[in-house]
Amino acid sequence: MTDKPPASEITPREVYFNRRAFLRGGLIAGTAAATALLYRKFNGLDFDTTTLPPIRGVVPAPHGPFRVDDEDLTPRVKVVNYNNFYEFTTDKDAVAGAAKDFKTDGWKIAVEGMCHRPRVFDLDAFRKLGAPEERIYRHRCVEAWSMVIPWVGFPIAKLLAAVDPLGSAKYVAFETLMDPTRFPNQTTNVLEWPYVEGLRLDEAMHPLAIFATGLYGQELPAQDGAPVKLVVPWKYGFKGIKSIVKITLTDREPVSTWNKRAPSEYGFYANVNPQHDHPRWSQATEQRINESGRRKTLMFNGYGEQVASLYTGMDLDAHF
Ligand code: MTE
Numbered sequence: 001m002t003d004k005p006p007a008s009e010i011t012p013r014e015v016y017f018n019r020r021a022f023l024r025g026g027l028i029a030g031t032a033a034a035t036a037l038l039y040r041k042f043n044g045l046d047f048d049t050t051t052l053p054p055i056r057g058v059v060p061a062p063h064g065p066f067r068v069d070d071e072d073l074t075p076r077v078k079v080v081n082y083n084n085f086y087e088f089t090t091d092k093d094a095v096a097g098a099a100k101d102f103k104t105d106g107w108k109i110a111v112e113g114m115c116h117r118p119r120v121f122d123l124d125a126f127r128k129l130g131a132p133e134e135r136i137y138r139h140r141c142v143e144a145w146s147m148v149i150p151w152v153g154f155p156i157a158k159l160l161a162a163v164d165p166l167g168s169a170k171y172v173a174f175e176t177l178m179d180p181t182r183f184p185n186q187t188t189n190v191l192e193w194p195y196v197e198g199l200r201l202d203e204a205m206h207p208l209a210i211f212a213t214g215l216y217g218q219e220l221p222a223q224d225g226a227p228v229k230l231v232v233p234w235k236y237g238f239k240g241i242k243s244i245v246k247i248t249l250t251d252r253e254p255v256s257t258w259n260k261r262a263p264s265e266y267g268f269y270a271n272v273n274p275q276h277d278h279p280r281w282s283q284a285t286e287q288r289i290n291e292s293g294r295r296k297t298l299m300f301n302g303y304g305e306q307v308a309s310l311y312t313g314m315d316l317d318a319h320f
Contacts, residue, residue: 052218055152061134065208065306068136071288074147076216078289083223084141085242086191087176087183095223102182102222109228111159113248114169119162123227127213129162130154134217135210137233139240140272140301142258146286151231152214156204159211165201165249172204173197173254174230175246191257197230197241198254198268202310208233208303211244234303236270267320271311272301276320 061067083095109126112118121129132152140146156172178194180186186193203209212231213220220226225242232239238258248254258266265279274284274297285294300307311319 052221054218055132055214057132058152058214058217059131059133061136061150065303066133066135068138068148068302071138071148072290073136073150074139074289079147079149079215080221080223082289084237085223085225087185087193087195087243088223089185090190096221098184099222102226104222104227107227107245109245109247111163111247111249113173113250114166115249116164116166117162126159126211126228130158132214133210135208135212135231135233137208137231138298138301139231139233139237140286140297142236142238142266142270142278142283144281144283144286144297145289146295146297147289150216151210151212152217152220153210153212153231155207156199156209156211156230157207159247160201160205163249168251169249170201170251171249171254172199172201173246173248173250174199174241174244175248176241176243177245191261195241195257196254197239197256199230199232199239200310201249203232203307206307206310208306234271234300234307236266236272238266239270269311269316269319271316271320272297273299273316273320275299276317 063069081096082092084092085095085099088095088098104123107123108120109123110118110120131154133154134150134152136148136150138146139149160172174197176195177183178186183193199209209230209232212225212229213227215221215224220229225240225244228244229242230240230244239256253268256266256268256270259268259270272283277283283297286297288295298304
């Protein structure tokens with residue numbers, strides 16, 4: 001995709017970003033409402049969230065790895081209607097509906113552990129840590145499907161700079177809200193709750209790793225992990241923990257929900273690696289949502305030039 005016009009709060013983001021796809025499909029959309037209607041009509045979906053507030057002052061994605069230029073964006077309606085969020089339901093097509101009344105009022109994010117300035121942030125203070133920047137990333141799920149998503153967020157490094165990790169801190173652990181009154185599936189044992197994840201500190205410091213607070217220029221929909229989701233584009237999607245309430249600096253490798261659940265299937269590192277198959281399926285190719293045919297999966301999801309040096313000397317088949 002060539003250079004894009006600046007973000008607009010009036011024209012639906014898809015019209016800008018997926019102009020190619022729109023032209024190909026011969027669709028012309030006027031207003032956000034018309035677009036939403038078309039989406040419902042064409043996809044048979046009855047849930048859309050195009051009315052979410054726009055994020056003001058979004059900085060366009062810088063060139064290079066921060067922005068996938070040559071692949072079509074996954075239409076927003078797909079991004080917000082095909083989700084993994086087990087706290088709501090294990091049915092990917094039903095998460096949006098189950099999450100539609102989720103509220104984030106009064107949300108707090110505690111940052112604690114091995115840092116000089118532990119702190120509890122309210123959402124306003126958290127969002128002020130970094131300018132809202134667009135990041136157009138490939139998103140590869142361990143289940144071998146993928147999307148290209150225009151997130152809005154800021155580097156995790158900004159938060160780490162604010163809390164100032166101790167020299168002895170080696171990892172960052174993340175935790176999702178535990179509240180069965182708002183996450184109905186937390187009353188079941190489909191996973192161990194709360195959902196937890198972790199990164200090595202140098203991975204978390206990498207400029208590609210962000211906290212997403214929005215997508216397609218609007219606030220993050222609940223089904224995608226409102227109000228704050230981790231996005232680490234060179235790793236499988238399960239590292240992208242949603243609805244974060246706690247972040248802990250530590251010197252021990254953090255527990256990761258899926259790694260604990262099935263250690264032979266889901267590694268702590270979870271780097272996208274087409275040479276390391278899941279025991280029950282190949283990781284060599286992927287189904288890009290909204291495309292026919294399959295794509296070859298790229299090592300580190302296509303971000304090898306930027307991140308391979310983080311793993312120098314490591315056997316990435318053993319540390320999958
Ligand atoms: N975070 C929480 N709290 N609960 C979850 O079930 N699912 C993970 C990840 N983060 C999950 C989660 C998985 S398996 C994937 S593939 C991504 O979220 C999906 O993100 P998406 O719905 O925005 O595509």
